[in-house]
Amino acid sequence: MIEIPDQSTIGIPAVWLLRGILYRNKMPAWELLLRYRGRLEAYFEVINLNLIVDEAEGYAYLRQKEADAEDAEADDFPHLMSRRTLSYPLTLLLVLLRKRLLEFETAGNENRLVLSERDLIEMMRIYWNELDTNERKREDQLVLHIKKLASYGFLAPLKSEKDRYEVNNILKAYVPIETLKTILEALQTYARERAES
Template sequence: MSDEHAIGAAIIRLMQGVVYRESDEDTWLTLERSGGGVRDHFATVGVEVVIDDTEGYAYLRTRPEVEGEEALPRLVRRRALTYNLSLLLVLLRKRLLEFETSGSEGRLVLTREQIVEMLRVFLADSSNEARTVDQAERTITKAVELGFLRPLRGQRDHWEVRRILKAYVDAQTLSDFAGKLKQYAGAKSGTGGDDE
């Protein structure tokens, strides 16, 4: 395969979504060898290539606006996330952080029951268990569509939490969420949460 063809293939793969070193070695090698050509291509349309060598993923994001420069139209769409999906992503990111800080190696895999249980605490109080599970399953499906969860082959109702989540839910978001959780817990117990 020629360098030009390899760069073209890498550009297309990045436009399709997140590229993982473990599952797309050819594209990853092209990014390592010819990353400048790939970056130059996207720079002309106001997009930057983000490569996280430590975590093993690469993705596209809109280049931050530079003062005094005319902004280009957005190529990478922003996605409005529902409350349930936002909640799930933050809970998954928190779980991923706990997994990593515990010294566990490999990948974080969760079952449907574990994910439903994580969400149950925050979903609207409902005596209808089937409705709660259905709501959680729709949220899981959306997280899979967006690439934050990956179903495991041959293991029904098991998902790998993808590390790209770290790029979308940062430490500040986790800290803000922890404060909201504290308020929520206080409101549920009737203490108001601000007294501590």
């Protein structure tokens, strides 16, 4: 006899996933996700979404299925997950955070990577246009970018410490190590061109 899960068994993790990223520390949603993973995958398949789970890193999220060239019907399927186009500063900050996370893990650190707003400002400083002399305005804009990345789930503000953020491992899924160097080089070239113009 097939066990049919009630609303609470797949409903809890499904809602978390539809809202964004589900992390391991969100119990009981994480346990239900692992237990009913196959059913959740089938459920999301109906609405053209892939369930991505990284048990080792402790996160799960949904990704819109890509349409095949031969599948015209899939092209017409409405998109549930919106794609975010990031501005140059947001993209640069995201890539620099990924690079910092890689360095942190390569150094053998097992704890979580926590950075202050000041750390993030210093990371970005070398990419700022020297002609722009209003440093305070630039820092204020960067703080807004930091908060935006936190709203996307890449950074988690620490409740115990003001202006400090944990870098979430979901960043690895969005900026794979294989493309990190290429993206960083392209951003550096773009920054040079902006400074010269």
